[in-house]
Amino acid sequence: xxxxxxxxKKFEDRLLxxxxxxxxxxxxxxxxxxxxxxxxxxxxxxxxxxxxxDDGEIFWGEEDLNSIPAHKRDFGLVFQDYALFPxxxxxxxxxxxxxxxxxxxxxxxxxxxxxxxxxxxxxxxxRNVTDLSGGEQQRVGLARALAPRPRLLMFDEPLGALDxxxxxxxxxxxxxxxxxxxxxxxxxxxxxxxxxxxxDRILILHEGQIVKEGTPEELIKHPGSAWTAGFLGVGTVILxxxxxxxxxxxxxxxxxxxxxxxxxxxxxxxxxIRPEETTDTSNLxxxxxxxxxxxxxxxxxxxDNGVFIYFQQxxxxxxxxxxxxIVDCLGGSDPGAVAMKTN
Amino acid sequence: MRRVVLWFAPLTFFGFFFFLPxxxxxxxxxxxxxxxxxxxxxxxEVVSFTIYQALLSTLLTLLIGLxxxxxxxxxxxxxxxxxxxxxxxxFLLPTVVVAAxxxxxxxxxxxxxxxxxQLLELKAPPxxxxxxxxxxxLAHIFYNTTIIIRIVGNAIANLDPRLEQAARSLGADAxxxxxxxxxxxxxxxxxxxxxxxxxxxxxxFGVILLLGGxxxxxxxxxxxxxxxxxxxxSMAAWLCLIQMFFTVVISLFYSKSSSGRVTQSNPQPVRAxxxxxxxxxESLFLVGMILILVTIYVLPLAALPLRSISRLEADRGQRSAxxxxxxxxxxxxxxxxxxxxxxxxxxxQAARTSLAYAAITIILALGMGxxxxxxxxxxxxxxxxxxxxxxxxxxxxxVILGLGFIITYGKWLAxxxxxxxxxxxxxxPFVIRTLQPAIQSIxxxxxxxxxxxxxxxxxxxxxxxxxxxxxxxxxxxxFAFTVSMGEFGAALLISRPExxxxxxxxxxxxxxxxxxxxxxxxxxxxxLLFITLIGxxxxxKVRLQGNSVI
Numbered sequence: 056x057x058x059x060x061x062x063x064k065k066f067e068d069r070l071l072x073x074x075x076x077x078x079x080x081x082x083x084x085x086x087x088x089x090x091x092x093x094x095x096x097x098x099x100x101x102x103x104x105x106x107x108x109d110d111g112e113i114f115w116g117e118e119d120l121n122s123i124p125a126h127k128r129d130f131g132l133v134f135q136d137y138a139l140f141p142x143x144x145x146x147x148x149x150x151x152x153x154x155x156x157x158x159x160x161x162x163x164x165x166x167x168x169x170x171x172x173x174x175x176x177x178x179x180x181x182r183n184v185t186d187l188s189g190g191e192q193q194r195v196g197l198a199r200a201l202a203p204r205p206r207l208l209m210f211d212e213p214l215g216a217l218d219x220x221x222x223x224x225x226x227x228x229x230x231x232x233x234x235x236x237x238x239x240x241x242x243x244x245x246x247x248x249x250x251x252x253x254x255d256r257i258l259i260l261h262e263g264q265i266v267k268e269g270t271p272e273e274l275i276k277h278p279g280s281a282w283t284a285g286f287l288g289v290g291t292v293i294l295x296x297x298x299x300x301x302x303x304x305x306x307x308x309x310x311x312x313x314x315x316x317x318x319x320x321x322x323x324x325x326x327x328i329r330p331e332e333t334t335d336t337s338n339l340x341x342x343x344x345x346x347x348x349x350x351x352x353x354x355x356x357x358x359d360n361g362v363f364i365y366f367q368q369x370x371x372x373x374x375x376x377x378x379x380x381i382v383d384c385l386g387g388s389d390p391g392a393v394a395m396k397t398n
Numbered sequence: 399m400r401r402v403v404l405w406f407a408p409l410t411f412f413g414f415f416f417f418l419p420x421x422x423x424x425x426x427x428x429x430x431x432x433x434x435x436x437x438x439x440x441x442x443e444v445v446s447f448t449i450y451q452a453l454l455s456t457l458l459t460l461l462i463g464l465x466x467x468x469x470x471x472x473x474x475x476x477x478x479x480x481x482x483x484x485x486x487x488x489f490l491l492p493t494v495v496v497a498a499x500x501x502x503x504x505x506x507x508x509x510x511x512x513x514x515x516q517l518l519e520l521k522a523p524p525x526x527x528x529x530x531x532x533x534x535x536l537a538h539i540f541y542n543t544t545i546i547i548r549i550v551g552n553a554i555a556n557l558d559p560r561l562e563q564a565a566r567s568l569g570a571d572a573x574x575x576x577x578x579x580x581x582x583x584x585x586x587x588x589x590x591x592x593x594x595x596x597x598x599x600x601x602x603f604g605v606i607l608l609l610g611g612x613x614x615x616x617x618x619x620x621x622x623x624x625x626x627x628x629x630x631x632s633m634a635a636w637l638c639l640i641q642m643f644f645t646v647v648i649s650l651f652y653s654k655s656s657s658g659r660v661t662q663s664n665p666q667p668v669r670a671x672x673x674x675x676x677x678x679x680e681s682l683f684l685v686g687m688i689l690i691l692v693t694i695y696v697l698p699l700a701a702l703p704l705r706s707i708s709r710l711e712a713d714r715g716q717r718s719a720x721x722x723x724x725x726x727x728x729x730x731x732x733x734x735x736x737x738x739x740x741x742x743x744x745x746x747q748a749a750r751t752s753l754a755y756a757a758i759t760i761i762l763a764l765g766m767g768x769x770x771x772x773x774x775x776x777x778x779x780x781x782x783x784x785x786x787x788x789x790x791x792x793x794x795x796x797v798i799l800g801l802g803f804i805i806t807y808g809k810w811l812a813x814x815x816x817x818x819x820x821x822x823x824x825x826x827p828f829v830i831r832t833l834q835p836a837i838q839s840i841x842x843x844x845x846x847x848x849x850x851x852x853x854x855x856x857x858x859x860x861x862x863x864x865x866x867x868x869x870x871x872x873x874x875x876x877f878a879f880t881v882s883m884g885e886f887g888a889a890l891l892i893s894r895p896e897x898x899x900x901x902x903x904x905x906x907x908x909x910x911x912x913x914x915x916x917x918x919x920x921x922x923x924x925x926l927l928f929i930t931l932i933g934x935x936x937x938x939k940v941r942l943q944g945n946s947v948i
Contacts, residue, residue: 132567155569
């Protein structure tokens, strides 16, 4: 039902968005994940009709939305800093969209109660929005966007202004709310935990392009490129030379990998060294411990060759360790891969 | 430093020269035996006209000011900062200069009239401007539009664009966005600026006197009339009371509105909402507004200096020989001593008087201002009470101040100190507000560091305090100078007839017939214009950045 094709947008001589295409065909939550400044917010504003595009198309079903002004697109928008109308109370804020759609007041009042219940703010109608806490304000923002039953709901880093525990709490609630509301959602963020918690599908945005698309599980299993693997933190990426279709030489060791890319001898490849401890491979890694970071259920251990591994037990700083590692092949040589240093 | 010592001089000064005169005015008022019907009638007439002209002026100012505020708040165009500065210039000009400028443009001997007479071969000036209500209204617009532009314009520029975006995403078109979101959020700024403009229009003196002529009397003008022309001091004092009452009421409304609800404004870069014009309609609006603004602001300001160097009519005694051309004769005349009138004073003497008064003002203002600023730099509870007191003279009309002086110090009217003292009262808030940030900006640690490294107290002052304070002192002194040179109301009331200041001399020249007198008025006003402009520039350049005065 919703589709954007090849969106291009320039920003001060730089190509911010370089051919973005997204399709949403059912009530799912699609997440656009990318580092700060990658144009995610701009894309949302373009879709909402608040900003123009330089090239590309926006479709809802068969309808081309490009010529349709923002206030007629029926897309809900939830902002990072809430953007609640300070001169209106909670009720009037939520009622705004429905008033614009000219619903009758009985319907409006009914929906206000409904929607406040959904966001766990029952009874907040008369409150002043400026008196509310951050979490409460964001819920009102969500209620306001949901109330007029938009055909698409867009989130622009909605949890960015909240502290960590509040973020986690609200994130869980959002999941429930979205599945209850049965409205397709486009969720934009730079926070991976958010994306992985809430999304049915994730699109990774890098330098103006979608570099990888898939469910959270697929992304972890097959990051697809050195940059994505690094961005998602799934492991360390290194450069390797093919000796054999299943044997690769690097400057920290030789690894045996099941790879279906069909590399020829001498060809360069990118390998992903996963940080999880394992016993079921024969690949050995050796290195000296340079740093250990406590991460609650595990220790993140950095070795002098640049690789990091998760350990259950705390190793001694400066000791040399040897461990088995899972190594995957990411494909051909990738500008993001680096040759590891040796000591 | 003991606080009491610091406050002693300024407070004594205030006590004698502000509060005492005001109290005397009160007591004189209560000595009115009978509030006669005639007096009540005059009071009613005068009050109603004051309110009427203030309302009308405010409305017209809003008419010009609001579109301009929108223009500056939402659009970007080349020359924007120049235009914005231009609209602020009148606010700081002495009223005599403004009156002279409008006279030079629209008076019977002004550019437009003479031009039309020449073009259409008329015998008499076709446009009757001086002495009309339009002149008053126009001058008020000229003066006060900048208030609307700055207060409302800033508020518009600071509107959080995300609110507008949220509203649009919820289905509001442009009209609804303005009606339901932007406008309600702008109400505080609208209220504040309107009240301020109304306050200034209500208390306007020089403009009414000089441009309205004898036909129009506001409360302030009537105070002057009663005190100086009719010598009815008790009536004048009674009117003072009325004026103070209204001023206090309006000021109360004003401070209530300006401390009102602070709307949540996320500090987005202003760039977000300001943009170049996008549609032909917008460009038309842009060009139209710029033209209007240039007409209102540039024409009068340019007319004045130009008129002072143009000979456009016959010399005295040579009615048939009209000469046209540029001339410096009016400036030359300023130095010549022609003793035609009993009350005539050579202009150069007026200049000397003004300069002498200004010099005394600088000394007094700095002398009072420094200790007060030093005390305010480290404010305690005492300062919380005293600070607003220091600003009071600004809200009190100079005519009232002058009257208070006459009543209280009538015996000493001959003293040359009275005018500078009045000027000091007016200049003091500006001086203090200029010195205080500078004093505050010197952290104690600097002094301590210098002392630890072996500097004696004098050396500490010389090497730490003075370099920072010298600039502020220069700015504060210039402020005092500029205020004194341009002050009209108090000087008119209390300066001795033989020793007028420049503004008073200009006023006299303008009231006398003859091209030569007129030209000299123009010349003096042009000089005062440039002195003021230089003062403004100097103050802005030298003052500590980042602090706005008042």
